[in-house]
Amino acid sequence: MFHHPFAHIFRAMLTLLICFGVCSVAYSISFDSDKAITIKTQDQETERERNQEYVLELNNKTAGLIEEGNLGDAKSIINDALSVSSVIDDDEGIAFAYSNLGNYFLSKGMADSVIAALNEPYKQLQHTSRAVNIGNLIATAHREKSSFSDALQIYQEVLEKARAEENQSMQAAIKQNIAGVYESLGDYPAAIDHYLESLSLAEQLGDSQTRAVVLENLGTLNLSEENYELAETYIKQALEINLDIGNPRYITGNYINLGIFYKSTGRFQEALESYQKALDLSNQLGNIVTKIQINYNIGVLHNEMGDPETALVYFQESLEMSRQNNITIGSFYNLSGMGDSYQNLENFSVAIQYFEDALEIAESLSQVEFTKSILNKLWLVHESDGNAVAALDYLKRYTSITDSIAATEREEALARQETLLNLRTERQNRELAEQALASQRNTLIRSLFLLMVVAIALVGLFIFYQKKNRMNRQLRERTVELQEVNSEKDKLLSILAHDLRNPLSGLQGVVYLIQEGALNNKDMDKVLKEVDHRLQHGITILSNYLQWAQNQKDGIEANIEPVNVKEIVDECLVGFRHSSQKKGVTIVVDIQENLAMLADKNMMQVILRNLISNSIKYVEEDGVVTVKAVKENNRVRLSVSDNGVGIPEQKKRDIFKSFSYTRIGTHGETGTGLGLSICKDFAEKQGGSISFVSESGEGTTFTVELMKADISEKSEVFAE
Template sequence: MLANPHFRLYALRTLTGVFWLLACLLSGPLAAQSAQDVLPADSLEVRLILADEQQKLQILLTLSEQYLDKQADLALARSKQALTLARRLNDARSEAIALRATGNALRYLLSDYESALDYCYKALKITEEREYKQEQAETLHLIGDIYFEVGNSYKAIEHYMQALAMAESLSLYPEVVKIFNKIGVVYTALGSDQKSIEYHKKALRISKNNEYNPGIAASNYYLAITYTQVGNLDLALEMQHIALALRQNMQDLEGQAICYMALGKIYLLKTDYDKALVQVNSAYQLYDQIGDTDGTARALNQMGAIYIEKKDFAQAINQLKLALSLGEQFNNKKVMRDSYEYLYNCYAALKNYEQALHYKDQFIAISDFIYGEESERRMAELQNRFEIEQKESEIAVLKKDKQIRDLALQEQANFRNFLIILLVLLSVIFTLVLYLFRNHRRSNQQLKSVNEHINRQNGELQELNATKDKFFSIISHDLKGPLNSLTSFAGLLINHTDALSKDEIKMLATDLDKSIKNLLSLLNNLLEWSRSQSGNLDIKVEPLDVRELVYANAELLQRTAENKEITLHTRVPANLKGFADKNQMNTVLRNLISNALKFTEKGGSVEVEVNEWKDAIEVAVRDSGVGMSPAVLAKLFKIEHKYSTPGTANESGTGLGLMLCKEFVERSGGMISVESQEGKGSTFRFTIPKYKPAPQPAMAV
C-alpha cells in the first residue's frame, strides 16, 4: 500500500491531469507527422528566403504548425504572414488554413479564446462557401478543442460531432480516430467513464480496420488511462503494453516515455515497486535522450516517490534533489512543488525535523504561488467563456432581429400581393373559387401524404413477413433433422432388434439421447423466443446476486467442461448486485457458457469474468476456442441469418440461443457484443444495470 492517503491522491491526480494533457498534445496535428515528412524549422526558414510567393505561402503555413508547441509567438507571426500573402494571391483555401492557424496560435500563446474563435469562424465561413470539406472538418475539430479548453464540454461535443460526420464522409480515418478519442476525453472530464471507453473503442476499431498504428497506439493508451481510473489495473496494464509496443515500432520516443510513466503509475498502484522503478527509469532515459527537461524532472520525482514507498530514503532524496535542481533551473514550479513535498516526507520519515520543516515551508510557499496563478488562469478562462457566450447571444439576437425583419417584409409583400389579386379578380365569387381550389389542393396533398405513409408501412410489413418466413424455414429445417434421426433410430430398433448387439443398441440409444436433447433445447429456445416476440413473456426485474448467478450456471455446466477436459474459471467480485430478470439472465449465461464449451478444443479453457462500472455490471464469457471470421460475426444476433456450426466434439446447435440472449439482455436495459478472431477464441460481453437501493428517508429527531 502507499505510505499515506496523500500519495494515493497524488497518484490519481497525476493520472487524470498530466497524462491526459500529454496524451492530448501527442494526438495533435504534429503527432502524426514523422521527421521524414517535413523539414526542420531552420531549414524551412532558409528556403523561405529564396522561394517564390506560392512556395513561400506553403512554407509559412508549415512553419506556423511546427512552431505551435514550443514557440507559439513565432507560430502566430508566421500564420499572420501567410494570411496576408494568401489574400494577396487570392488563394481562398490557403486563406482559410491561415485563419485557422492564427486562431490556434492565439489559443496557445495568449489563451485568447475569443479572438481564436473569431479567426476560426472566419475560416469556417470560407470553407463552407467554397465547399472545402477537409479544411471544414479540421476547423470544426479545432473549434471543439477551444470550447473544451474554456470548459464548455457540450459545445465541444457538438462541434466534434459535426467534424466527425464530415471526416467520415471523406474517409479521413486518421482525423476520425482523433475526433473519437477527443470525444472520449471530453466524456472523461464529464465523469462518464463508460461513454469515454465506448468512444475510445470506436477509435480503436477504425484504426485496426485501416491498419493505422498511431491510432491503435493512442486508443490503447487512452483506454489504459481510463481503466486505471476505474480501478481495472490488469486490463489497463495489458492495453498500456500494447500502446508501448506500437510506439516502439514507430520509434516514437516521446510517446514511449509517456507509456512508461503510465506503466510506472499502474505498478505503483499495484504496489509492485521494483517494476514501477524499471518503467519510470525507462521513461527517464528517453526524456533525457530527447532533451525534454520537464519530462526528465517528472520522472525523477516519480522515482523518488517509489523509493519512499520502498523505505529507501537515501535513494529517494538523491533523485528528488536532481529533479528539484532541474525544476529550479527551468523555473518549473509544479516540478519544484512535488520535489519539496516528497523531500519533506523523506526527512520527516528520517526524523530530520529541521530539513523536513525547511522543505515543508518551501512546499507551502510555492503551492500558494501556484494556486494564485491557477486562480488567475481560471478567472481568465471564465471571463473568456463569458465573453464567448455573450458574443454568441448577441449573434443569436441579431439573427432573431433579421428573421423578424424578413418576416415583416414578407408579410408586407403578401399583403401587397393580396391587394393586387383583389383588384385583378374584381369578384368575391372568384375569391371563393380560389379558396376552394386551394383547399382541394391541400386535401390532395394530405391524401397523397397518407398514401405514401401507408405504402411505406406496407413495404416494411412485407419485409418483416419475408424475414419471418425465412426464419421459420430455418427452424423447420432444424426440426426436421432431429426428427428424421429419431425416425431412423426407431426403425432400426423396431425392425432389427434381434440383429443388434448390446453395444450397438447402447450406441444407438446414446445417439437417440443426443438427438432428443438437441430437439428439446431447440424447442425450449423457440418457445422462449416466441413468448418474447408475442409479449406474453413475464419479466420480473429484481435485485440479483451476480456472483451467485455466475457460480450456479458454472456449476451446472461443470460436468460438460470435465467431459471435454476444459478448464472452467470464474472471476466475480463479491457483493455485486444487478437489477434484471433472474430467469432470463440464467438463460443468457447458460447459452453463452454452453457455446464457449461447445467451440473450445479439448484441454482448452473458458473464463467467466465480471467487471463493475459506474452504472452497469459487465459479464464477459471468454474462451480459447476456434473463434469466428468477420463474415460470421456480421451474421450473429440476426433472425434472417441463422448461424450454426458443429462444435469441436461435433455438438450440434441452431443459433437461436444467441438471438434469445440478445433479446433478453436488451429487454433488461443492457447491451451484448462479441469480439473474436479465427483460431484465437471468442469473448461475449453483456451488461445489466447495477442495482441502486432507494434512499432511506431521514429519521425524525
C-alpha cells in the same frame, strides 16, 4: 495521456503531435502557379520546378519526422526548406515549412514560440493553401496558453476561410479544436456540440480516420469527467475503426487512452496489457515521444501496483530517451516518478536527489504547478526521513507557492467565466442582428439586464463560495482537534489496561490459594505481605494515571523535568520482583547513581515497564535482563537488553505499529500489541527516540535516547 496530476500539458503536446502532424500532410493540396513571375527561359523554369520538388521533399520529410515524434533533425530540415523556398520565391513551400515549424514547437510544448514564429507569416501567406493550417496552429498555441478568447477568435476566422475554400476536412479538424476550447472552459455541452458537428462532417465525407479521432476525443472528455461507461464505449469504437483502417499510429493512441481508462477504474492488469500493445506498436513506428510517454505511464502503473523496482526500469528508459531528444518535460515527469519509486522503497536519500533534479527543471520552465508538486514531495520525503529542518523549509516554500497559485486560480476562474459570458453574449448579439431594426433597442436593454443579473449572480456565487470555504476550513480544523483528543483518550485507556493487567491478575491467583486453604500461617503471612505490596503498587499506578489524565485532559503533553535515571528504574523494578523471581530471571542494573535526563517521569515509567516486561516475557528460565544507561555528549542512552528469543526478521519493520506485533512469551505470557507503539509515541513526545537491535535466538536490546540533565554523578552497579 501522461496519467499524472500535472500531465495535461504533456498530454496536449502529444495530442497535437498526432493531429497536426497529420494535417501537415493531409492538406498539402496545391501550389499557387498563378502568381506574377518574371519571364524566364525554359531551362530556368525547369530548374525552378526541380527546386520546388526538392522543397516539397524536405517539407514532407519534416512532417513525417514530427508525426513519428523524431524531433532531433526536424528543425535543421525546416530551416533548409525555408532557405531554399525563399530563394526560389516559392510561397507554398514557405507556407508548408512554417506549418511544420508550428507543429515542431507545439510538439515540444513551446506555445509562445509558435505565436512568435507564425504571426507575421500568417498575414503574408493568406493567398496560399496553407494559410488555414497556419492560423489553426496559432489558435492552438493560444489555447495551450489558456488565452481562450484569442484562440476562439482565430479558430472562427480560419473556419470561415475553410468554408470559403469548401475544405470540409479542415472544417472538421477546426471544429474539434473549438470543442477543445469549450472543454477547457468547462462548457461541456458546447464542447460536445462541436465534437458532434465534426463527427457529422466526417461521416458526410466518409472519413473514417476523422470519425475515429472525434470518438477518441469524446472518450477522453468523458474519462476526465469520470463517466467511465461512456468513455470506454467511445475509446473502443475509435480503436475498432482504426484497426479496420490499419493505422498503427492512431491505434497506439487508442491503446494508451484505453490503458488510462483501465488504470482509472482499478483494472491494472488490463491497463498493463494495453500499454504494452501501445509500446510494441510505438517501437515498430520508431515514435520517440510516444515511447517516452508509454514507458512513463507503465512506470506510474507499477508504482500504484506496489512494484517500485519494476517502475524504476521504465522510468529510467523514458528518462534516457527524454534526455537524448532534449524533451525537458519528459525528463521532469520521469525524475519525479523515480523519486516516488525510491520513496516507496524507503530509500529517502536517493528519492530526495531525484525530486531535487525535477525541481530544478520545474523552476527552469517557470511551471508553478510542477514546482508546487515537487515541493510537496520534498517536504513529505524529508519528514519521512526524519529531517525536520529540511521538511519545514520545503513546507514553507510549498505553502507560499500554494497560496500564490490559489490566488492565480481564482483570477483564472473569473477570467474563464468572463470568457464564457462574452461568448454567449456574442452569439446572442449575432442572432439579434438578424432581427428587424425595430427590436434592436428592446434587445439591447434585455442584453444589458441579463449581463447585470449574471454579474450579480457571479458576485453572489463568489461570496457564497468564499464563505463556504471558510466554514469548511473551520469545520475541518475542529474535526482534526476532536480526532486528536479522542486519539489521546484511547491511548490513555490502552495504557491503563496494559499496565494494570499483570499486577491485578497476579492477585487473583493469591486469593484463590487463600480460599482453598493451601497456605499455612507462615506462608499466609508472607503471601499477605505480597498481596499488600501488589495492591499498593496497583493503587500507585492507577492513581498516577488518573492524576495524569486529569492534568492532561486537553491532550497528552510531556512535562519535561530532570529525572534521576537510577531512581526511576528502581521504582519500576519493584513491580517485577515477583515475576522475575518466579521465572528465575536475573535483572542487572548498570547505571550511575546521579545520572539524570530531561524527561516526563510518568511517560518514562510507562516506557520502562513495557520494555522490562517484554524482556522478562521473552527470556527463558534463568535468563538475564540488563538495564543500562550511558552518557554520550549531551544525551543519555537508556537501554533494556535480554538474552531471549529475539524478534523475527519479518516482524521488525512493523514492531512499533499499534496492534501489529504480539506473540506468546516463553511461559505463555500474552500481550496487547500496544506497548511498543506507546513507547515510541512517548519517546518522541519527550523530544527523544527509541530504537532496537535484535537477532533471532540471541536476544534484543531496546534503547531510548533523551537529553541529559546537568547534575553531579557517581557510579554504582546494582544487580538483582
